[in-house]
Amino acid sequence: MIKVSYDKEGYVLEIRFSEKQVKESEYMKKTGFVVDYDEDGSIAALEILSFSKRVSRDELLEAVAM
Numbered sequence: 001m002i003k004v005s006y007d008k009e010g011y012v013l014e015i016r017f018s019e020k021q022v023k024e025s026e027y028m029k030k031t032g033f034v035v036d037y038d039e040d041g042s043i044a045a046l047e048i049l050s051f052s053k054r055v056s057r058d059e060l061l062e063a064v065a066m
Helices: 057-065
Strands: 003-007 012-016 024-028 033-037 043-048
């Protein structure tokens, strides 16, 4: 299961890999990503902060079209 959602107000793109509840999150300062872990220590989601500042609309549309 992979679910992608985008928060327009917070400019956060979230990619969920599991429906399990997030137990712990780790902020990756260098990339600006947040990695969310479930109770088993597996990656449940990846959040990309300030997404719209990192990727232009045209770049996103090009990537999705591939």
